[in-house]
Amino acid sequence: MERQKISEKFSELRERKEGALICYVMAGDPSAKKTEEIVKALVNGGADIIELGFPFSDPVADGPTIQVAGQRALSAGMDTQRYFELIKTLDVGIPLVCMTYYNPVFRYGVEKFVEKAADAGISGLIVPDIPVEEAADLKSSCEKHGLDLIFLIAPTTTEGRVRKILERGSGFLYLVSRLGVTGAREDVSSSTRELLSRVETGLPKAVGFGISTGKQAAEVREAGADAVIVGSAFVKIIEEGKDVNERLEALASELKSGIRRAS
Amino acid sequence: MGQIKGKYGKYGGQYVPEVLMPALEELEEGYERYKNDPEFLAELDHYLQDFAGRKTPLYFARNLSKKYGSKIYLKREDLVHGGAHKLNNAIGQALLAKYMGKTRLIAETGAGQHGTATAMAGANLGLETIVYMGAKDVKRQQMNAYRMELMGTKVVPVETGSRTLKDAINEAFRDWVTNVGNTHYLMGSVVGPHPYPVIVRDFQSVIGREVKGQILQKEGRMPDSIIACAGGGSNAMGIFYPFIEDKEVKLIAVEAGGKSLKCTEKAALHSASLCAGEEGILHGARTKVLQDKNGQILESESVSAGLDYSGVGPELAYLSESGRVTARYATDDEAVEAFHELSRLEGIIPALESSHALAYLKKSSEAGELGEVVVVNLSGRGDKDLETVLSLRGGI
Numbered sequence: 001m002e003r004q005k006i007s008e009k010f011s012e013l014r015e016r017k018e019g020a021l022i023c024y025v026m027a028g029d030p031s032a033k034k035t036e037e038i039v040k041a042l043v044n045g046g047a048d049i050i051e052l053g054f055p056f057s058d059p060v061a062d063g064p065t066i067q068v069a070g071q072r073a074l075s076a077g078m079d080t081q082r083y084f085e086l087i088k089t090l091d092v093g094i095p096l097v098c099m100t101y102y103n104p105v106f107r108y109g110v111e112k113f114v115e116k117a118a119d120a121g122i123s124g125l126i127v128p129d130i131p132v133e134e135a136a137d138l139k140s141s142c143e144k145h146g147l148d149l150i151f152l153i154a155p156t157t158t159e160g161r162v163r164k165i166l167e168r169g170s171g172f173l174y175l176v177s178r179l180g181v182t183g184a185r186e187d188v189s190s191s192t193r194e195l196l197s198r199v200e201t202g203l204p205k206a207v208g209f210g211i212s213t214g215k216q217a218a219e220v221r222e223a224g225a226d227a228v229i230v231g232s233a234f235v236k237i238i239e240e241g242k243d244v245n246e247r248l249e250a251l252a253s254e255l256k257s258g259i260r261r262a263s
Numbered sequence: 264m265g266q267i268k269g270k271y272g273k274y275g276g277q278y279v280p281e282v283l284m285p286a287l288e289e290l291e292e293g294y295e296r297y298k299n300d301p302e303f304l305a306e307l308d309h310y311l312q313d314f315a316g317r318k319t320p321l322y323f324a325r326n327l328s329k330k331y332g333s334k335i336y337l338k339r340e341d342l343v344h345g346g347a348h349k350l351n352n353a354i355g356q357a358l359l360a361k362y363m364g365k366t367r368l369i370a371e372t373g374a375g376q377h378g379t380a381t382a383m384a385g386a387n388l389g390l391e392t393i394v395y396m397g398a399k400d401v402k403r404q405q406m407n408a409y410r411m412e413l414m415g416t417k418v419v420p421v422e423t424g425s426r427t428l429k430d431a432i433n434e435a436f437r438d439w440v441t442n443v444g445n446t447h448y449l450m451g452s453v454v455g456p457h458p459y460p461v462i463v464r465d466f467q468s469v470i471g472r473e474v475k476g477q478i479l480q481k482e483g484r485m486p487d488s489i490i491a492c493a494g495g496g497s498n499a500m501g502i503f504y505p506f507i508e509d510k511e512v513k514l515i516a517v518e519a520g521g522k523s524l525k526c527t528e529k530a531a532l533h534s535a536s537l538c539a540g541e542e543g544i545l546h547g548a549r550t551k552v553l554q555d556k557n558g559q560i561l562e563s564e565s566v567s568a569g570l571d572y573s574g575v576g577p578e579l580a581y582l583s584e585s586g587r588v589t590a591r592y593a594t595d596d597e598a599v600e601a602f603h604e605l606s607r608l609e610g611i612i613p614a615l616e617s618s619h620a621l622a623y624l625k626k627s628s629e630a631g632e633l634g635e636v637v638v639v640n641l642s643g644r645g646d647k648d649l650e651t652v653l654s655l656r657g658g659i
Contacts, residue, residue: 055559080558106549131277131279134276152281156283157282158288161285
């Protein structure tokens with residue numbers, strides 16, 4: 001199936017005046033085979049874009065839920081080669097984004113990693129431990145192979161840095177809704193609203209970190225987000241291992257209705 | 264060196280989540296502002312002298328010298344308050360944090376030496392202090408954990424990953440990401456993103472500056488070689504840095520060779536990143552890292568918790584690659600042998616970390632590498648390691 005580019009997905013949604021649901025799961029957790037089913041369930045539930053994590057042993061920007069998922073994936077044998085093979089076999093038309101840390105990319109070879117990712121059908125790349133200042137190599141490889149390089153903006157990001165990030169980012173902007181690491185939380189913080197109004201850009205604004213319910217998704221959408229990113233809540237379901245596909249689909253569907261309600 | 268700010272050749276840099284970038288900028292500004300401030304420096308000096316007990320002696324080890332046929336001097340960082348060089352940096356950074364208006368210190372620790380130094384500095388300067396320590400290290404360094412608690416520090420055992428130093432660092436990063444407003448992350452070695460490698464090196468350089476004066480006084484010339492152990496590399500950079508331009512002085516960093524320089528699929532049997540690591544990015548810096556072909560970080564191994572780390576300071580990686588610093592290693596067995604040797608010959612029980620540097624005396628004297636005047640950085644005392652060594656021997 002031909003996969004959409006991120007920009008195509010967002011213009012399609014804009015026409016429908018609808019916000020996007022971006023779902024994160026770890027590739028290979030608990031196995032590559034299961035990841036295929038998981039992705040299908042998320043798409044059935046209404047995912048617009050899927051971020052497939054490539055596991056890293058020392059994920060400093062992630063909370064324990066995703067760290068442990070990474071360890072499960074690594075124990076199950078996920079490596080760079082298998083990751084790209086898995087991406088190729090995924091029979092979905094929506095954009096797939098690779099989220100990982102810089103060392104696996106660097107070690108594999110930046111240019112080679114991006115080229116293989118593009119070949120496999122990845123539309124974009126998120127590398128949370130590489131600030132714009134260090135991203136020149138990655139950016140030029142992404143441009144060469146037509147991948148979006150998605151940067152994060154945090155509540156602590158200064159105006160000067162926001163400008164630098166807006167100059168270099170593409171696909172969408174990943175706004176970190178609060179200080180801290182990834183992980184489901186109870187409320188939507190006020191810093192989310194502030195951040196959304198502070199960042200002026202033509203790129204779609206996606207808010208992540210701490211969102212796990214339809215109600216939160218609706219709030220974030222109402223606050224002006226073009227997309228809502230949810231990760232740890234899905235990963236928890238996978239970790240629990242009970243009725244995984246049904247529950248993933250149900251949660252995706254709840255989140256998507258929340259977003260639609262607010263659209 | 265350091266053509267671009269925070270870079271040492273291709274090493275160094277800032278590879279951290281966006282949320283931390285402003286904190287690093289703030290820290291850099293703070294450091295630039297206070298590093299030459301007379302009031303700050305006077306206060307630091309006061310703490311180094313009257314609290315830490317500097318300057319430390321440069322001790323001529325007569326018996327050791329006789330055995331190895333060189334004039335061997337020991338820089339006695341084991342006599343610093345707390346028993347290791349770590350306090351030089353901890354007191355410097357804690358003071359800097361205070362000047363910058365921070366109220367909370369976080370740190371990670373392997374052997375517990377840096378955690379203890381941070382606890383001392385935090386207690387003395389009235390800062391709330393939290394120390395992350397791998398659960399495995401809490402177990403093997405119980406007394407150090409207890410010492411920290413006595414000084415009012417909260418010790419948090421880290422149960423994730425390999426439950427050692429690198430996991431404690433991950434956890435400390437997470438705390439910092441969450442509490443970046445009022446918190447200073449007191450990095451314990453010359454690792455991490457810029458400006459940490461610079462800050463820690465500068466605060467530890469007091470070791471090398473003192474050695475320079477002391478060796479001139481005692482020998483009337485520069486030493487032929489300086490040997491220091493290297494995990495992250497803070498005692499090594501501290502003693503080496505003032506000698507970098509003195510090209511006639513050979514600088515030797517001795518890493519933990521563990522059981523051997525080999526690796527299994529998931530773990531290295533050693534902690535020798537300079538000798539056997541590959542270029543990579545770990546904990547915010549581009550440096551030499553123990554990793555597999557997919558870029559996953561390998562767990563490291565060493566009999567000494569303080570050297571048990573999968574990376575090394577970026578400046579040390581650069582100096583080693585450019586040839587200014589010679590990287591060598593000593594195995595666990597060699598270090599333990601040196602531990603016993605110094606205890607018996609000189610009446611000084613060295614830390615297992617420092618024992619790696621001492622172990623190299625034997626190898627290098629056999630190879631005729633040493634030259635006439637040799638300084639070994641005795642980075643810490645071995646009291647904390649008695650249980651480890653005792654268990655290796657199977658009791659007294």
